[in-house]
Amino acid sequence: MEKRLFEYLYEQLERHPLERAFGHKHNGVWHYYSTAEMVQMVNEASRGLLELGLKPGDKVATVVYQTSPAWVVLEFALLQVGVLNVPMYPTISAREYEYILRESECQYCFVGDADLYDKVHAAQERLGGILKEIFSFANEHPSIRSWQVLLQLGRQAPHRQEEVERIKASIRPDDVMTLVYTSGTTGNPKGVMLTHANVVFNIESIRRLLPFEPGDRVLSFLPVSHIFERAAVYAYTAMCGSVTFTGTDNLGGEQGDLRAIRPHFFTTVPRLLEKVYDKIVDKGRELRGLKRAFFFWSLRLTDEWHFDYQPRGLKALAWKIADALVFSKWRQALGGEVKAIITGASACPVRVMRTFNAAGIPVREGYGMTEAAPAISFSRMEPGGALLGTVGPLLDGVEVIIEPDEEFRPGEGEILAKSPGIMVGYYKQPEKTAEVIRYRNGERWLATGDVGAWVEGPGGRKFLKITDRKKELLKTSQGKYVAPAPLEAALKEHFLVEQAMVVGDDLRYVTALIVPSAEGLRSWCERHGIPWTELSEMLHLPEVQRRYEMLLERINAHFARHEQIKRFTLLPQLWEPIKTDGSEAELTPTLKLKRRVILEKFRREIEAMYR
DSSP, X not given: OOOOTTHHHHXXXXXXXXXXXXXXXXXXXXXXXXXXXXXXXXXXXXXXXXXXXXXXXXEEEEEOSXXXXXXXXXXXXXXXXXXXXXXXXXXXXXXXHHHHHHHHTOSEXXXXXXXXXXXHXXXXXXXXXXXXXXXXXXXXXXXXXXTHHHHHHHHTOGGGHHHHHHHHHHOOTTSEEEEEEOXXXXXXXXXXXXXXXXXXHHHHHHHTTSOOOTTOEEEEOSOTTSHHHHHHHHHXXXXXXXXXXXXXXXXXXXXXXXXXXXXXXXXXXXXXXXXXXXXXXXXXHHOOHHHXXXXXXXXXXXXXXXXXXXXXXXXXXXXXXXXXXXXXXHHHHTTSOOOEEEEOSSXXXXXXXXXXXXTTOOEEEEEEOGGGSSEEEEOOSSTTSOOTTSOOSBOTTOEEEEEOOXXXXXXXEEEEEESTTOOSEETTOHHHHHHHEEEETTEEEEEEEEEEXXXXXXXXXXXXXXXXXXXXXXXXXXXXXXXXXXXXXXXXXXXXEEEEEEEOTTSSSEEEEEEEOHHHHHHHHHHTTOOOOOHHHHTTSHHHHHHHHHHHHHHHTTSOGGGSEEEEEEOSSOOOSSXXXXXXXXXXXXXXXXXXXXXXXXXXXHHHHTO
């Protein structure tokens, strides 16, 4: 019988039990649970879930800002009694919680701290009794019961263990184990139905590619509402890693969690790596004299780096000097023992990939989507296994077809994927499922909606390159197709740009909305003797406008005439995944652009660029 996900915890107990299996910081102190303690709590929680009246096929929702060992206990307890976990993003609105809870018919919800109870409770009041009770992962909450009620109920019902074991034995690998609601850029979210076998395929594929040893330390800070980090937690369990959960607010610095934990592995998203890169460069700009000169000399060295790069002679000596004076300090800032950083969810800028890897910080990029549970391709650690600008070779067991269309450039097409990781479908939405699941010779293929192409790498190996999103291709009123992603990526590569969105669908030419980097612009103004006031005022200065015009001139030189950005507007406010004023957010919880929302919010600014 193939694996079920809950078996990974028991395998860890049998093969390599850990004293520090899962941990987090509570009241400023690190607390850890052993593998044996986790297994005991999982079984207690399982019996508690049955005492609540839950049965296989029922649904329970979870929503947390930061993962904790308590969340892991509940997750494995749900898995082994056949109850589906419906994880929700902490940054969505009460209206979206209501939609997900109503469609999935969740009977209970477990929430983290801050405003999560208030938002879920607001949804509960409109659900007409569907959601029976809300529990808190926090030990003390004035309005609701703690999740530890499950443990107490389980301790009082040891006779339920026989039922737990019977249910565990009845669960099949192809049983649906979760509904993961996508954070789509348009419309209501869709509940992706994933089975044990879908996710196990990914874990078994990835674990063969990482230099992971039992007991390696892992830092986990991404939201488990996304299948990317959730599958990573399963994988770390399978590989017997010691997992420490934290947030993103205290990662760096002398007293930060990276230095405290000294992780061997962690998963992240490109935006966080970009922020680290920007902070490194900003620190370099603050240096003076020889230190500043050495810093930027070292940074320039990375421009020629590529995977499998081997400097010779004087170049090798230069790299040794740069490593001793600059790069070694970057590695220490990340704890000094990183074996690999895995990034996904969106494209990582080439400059970030190049610089980190050149500095001896291995970063590898993967590609996938929730509907693939989640991986389709992954850059390898071995020589010849990674190529800048691509998302790596396909995972073993994955097949991909590049389906051409007149909309795309020669060699490009929509990516269709087939693998054991492809979802069952969208919950209660067969018509939406039919839009993305295509049949060829009786086989199911996932239409990803991403546009890609094959790139030949070392030794003739084929690497997958993502060039755009099919639904996001623009078509100007002149009938010319424009891919916004390369233009937006080129803009965001620059230290003066924080966010950008290209506009031009059914319009005469291409324009851009640009949110400047406040730190980058302030630094530039200081170097050019321009007094700093408020960001919103600075954006109107002629010299600032001219600086961004120069940036566009440089970028446009690399694109065809019909793709070039003719005009731009600078916006002072960052786009966010959640708004406190009740308005609709401009970003999804995974930080993708909600293009429809941005087009509506900045209609006047866009119209002004076409007058």
